[in-house]
Amino acid sequence: MNSDALALARRLAELDQKETAQQAYTLVLQQSDGSDPAAEMEAASYIFFSEGEYQTAYTTFVSLYNRGYYQAELMDLMMQAFYLPNVEAQQKCYQENCELLGGYPYLFCKDFLPFDSLPILFFPFNDKGYIPFFKTQNRFGEYIDFNDPVIDRNFFHDLENPILAEDVFSQYQLEYLNDNVRKSEWVARENHIYLHYTDWNTFCAYLSCLQFSRLLPQQKFVFLVEKEIAQYPIDFAERFGIDYSRNRVRPFSYQEVTRLIWHTQLATHNGGDFFNEIFHNHPNLLTMESVMFHELSQKIKTAKKELRRQAGKTQKGMMARLTDKDMLVSLLLGREDACAGLDYKARIVPAVFFQPHFPNMLYHIMLAGKKGVSTLYSEQYESIRESPIFQNFKYIKTFTPMRRITTSYAASVRFMYAQAQMDQGREGGETFKVVSDVVSERIQNRSFMIDPQDRLYRDSVLVRFEDGKLNPTATFTSLAGFLDIPYTESMTYCSGRDGLNPESLEGNVRGFDLATVYRTYDEYANDEERAFLEYFLRDAYEEYGYDFHYYKGEPVDEQWIREKIARFTCIDGYIMRTYGRILEHRRDGKTGEPLEEEDIRQRCAAVIIPEKEKRFNLACRLLAGLSFVNRQGQPLRMMKKLELDPALLEQPLYH
Structure with a gap:
């Protein structure tokens, strides 16, 4: 117990400085190690009777009682203040x-x-809730x-x-x-x-x-x-x-379906298609392969409008009550691929298995006013949170696949570059794409950190892609248990609307092929970029059981950051290469002639300068600490990791 803090609190109370005295007594409680129950009682009593934050006092009263202090006085106080009025x-x-x-x-x-x-x-x-008191146990x-x-x-x-x-x-x-x-x-x-x-x-x-x-x-x-x-x-x-x-068995209706399993997109190339293929054909799920969220939302909006137009006067009221959730369920019940394995005689109503997709999940780190503390914002997540589809499901389970971040990063660069090349073969220079600064995107993307009170993440778990590939029985038995569905034969193989072991994208591996676990895509990421990612996402590596392969544990300061960024030749090369190909199709504003090769080279080099500075500023902000809070200033926490049954492991856990 800090005697100075206690003395300050007493003095402020004597001077009738109520608010500052409450703050000082709160500090006394925060610093308490349990060795001075009298000081705890004094602090909690002052906060309570001076009408401060009563929950702080309440928690202290409960702690003191359970440790055997002041039980008669505290029970009388708790009864009079909290129990009897209710x-x-x-x-x-x-x-x-x-x-x-x-x-x-x-x-x-x-x-x-x-x-x-x-x-x-x-x-x-x-x-919302209660503290129970067990009479026979006196606690x-x-x-x-x-x-x-x-x-x-x-x-x-x-x-x-x-x-x-x-x-x-x-x-x-x-x-x-x-x-x-x-x-x-x-x-x-x-x-x-x-x-x-x-x-x-x-x-x-x-x-x-x-x-x-x-x-x-x-x-x-x-x-x-x-x-x-x-x-x-x-x-x-x-x-x-x-x-x-x-x-007779009654067919499922859209009104019955109240349960959503949200398969989230942590970032890009985290193995989402693999998880879709595992859950496809499940007898208790309405499934949908990865779908662009804005396209689905627009489709539902259009369908509702058309239904209202066609409805007669007697049906207008029913149409008005039809929610976006109802429309999604109706859509899935009418699709053969969504009901591929559905057991129409099942004891339970099917859940909707849904992975709304975005071209990328972009997060922005913003200062929260306190040094080393930041908030996170994602336009994509906000569109999910505000969506009437999600708001109208009464029960939501959420799971997030994660792949080793450096592997996912390099795979994203590979995909972006391939897309840029494909677009640049089309007519019309305006459709050309540039590889984005995936390094900056990834060190800001901390979608594995959640607000515990956020309804969409209140019941959530993170599952590693590598576990699903290397230890499928243990992984999907555990994941089925979390999602409250049976672990069925349909979860022992990969399938989709095109049959067994579909090819999610041209050239991708199929089924349980382990190639994607061990690929490092060295052509699309260098060691400096990967060490940078590992350090600034080190809390995720430690929480989710990934070893550092590129960051060697050396001290990190601004000089280290500058040196690493200067050697991001891989990502910078792809940015400049794709931007340069766009410039090849442009003309000089004065002469109307195609741009000279040297002019293109200089413009490409200039594009990288602000990207380097942005990376540096982001890294310096994160260097101050990896603490993040919600809009109310309450700390975010790491999403819980799916734990596997050791008895079901087929191979050692991946690190």
Whole structure:
């Protein structure tokens, strides 16, 4: 504990400098090592009673209580300040749930506890969540948001039998099950969702916060408590006289589909087509091969407009309610390739597997006002975030493929140069392309850093391209588990609308060919460029398990940056070469004659000068630190890496 900070805070409080005293006491708590609980109590109490940031005080009170300090005083304070003002709403919720479940045919235990006897008290922490207090253990638990949009288990790993899940206490996950498991009548077989709760008293306690009113009308759930698990699965024909096999399987409708698997584009040439080929033909997915996002958005917009034009007066209201998500699902349900492997009798509704594509994912690093701290902006990502397609999916799982950055970089240069050559063979100089400064683009592209509160990335994982190639069983078993789909035979091979092992681009390898793992594309990147990328993306290398191959661990300063940039002969060469070919088709503004060779050479050299300066300025900014924040100033974090089961590894992990 810093005694100077504590003394300063006390003095500011004496002088009635409330805001600065609150800041000083907050610093006391930040510097606390737990050795002076009295100082923590003093600081938290001042912040709380002076109406400062109450969550800071709240967190400290909980910590002190769990460590055994001031328990009587703190429990009285917590009860008066947080629990009792909100208990009436919890009592009402509990009573409503007990009434609903008391009349529900598939909950067989009806001995609900009196509210005052519940073993868990839920103390509101903010507008979204609670801190539970476990009476028998005399301790507070971790923060709970019952609507946190995360599916934390593989509910749908086995679709041979009805869904069985244990101790589901998430409102979001209960609604997810209700929305994605089809009614027994619709699949012509027993298809209830069996919820097993291992402790009746605990189940009762959560009824004070969960909302079952929306979940019970369709009677999809069967509640099994403690030893009732032995009843799974129930023969409904024998026990209740309900024979679902007499029904006909009902086709999927666009309204049913609420789940999106977003396959993101981290940058260019990260193996996205390979992942599309793995998920194509999956029995529980509506799939679409990589598609340019702006083209799809325009197609949906045009289709909606045409549907509204054709609709009669009686259909106008229905057309108005048709969302972009509905249009995308309808489009996929009508495409043979999107439904190639679809199991129309499946227990669950298919998810949409979607990889919206852009010519490139461009990020810009901007200063956040504090030295060494920056924000990230991407026009492409903003178009995704603001898209009504994404906004209208209730459930979103996100995964991002990553390929070794230096390999992906060189492959991008190779592709850009090939495209430029192809365009320069066409008529009309205005269509010519120049290889862009891929180095600057890549050191700014930190799309693996996410805002934990961003809904599109709240439930996300990063998967390495090399793992998918070298250890496909381990990788795709784990990825299927994260995405909450079964790991099926269709995920053991590559396929697409053109059949098995399609060629994504002319000259690309097919299927599980390992050539793209070990290629370095030396013709399109030199060691200085690759060392530069490794250093300024070193946090990604370390987080995701890539060894440095080009950066040798030497100290980095402005001189190092200047020397490296001066030797970027490979990327600079491609920029100048493609720009030079454009100039070959231009004429002198005064004479009307084609440009002289020396003039072209000088103009090309001049093009590189601002690129070098831009690289230098970017690198100096990153040299100050790799700290990034969201718009509210909260830190971004690295996307979680997909972890593989060591028992399923076929080859050593790639480094």
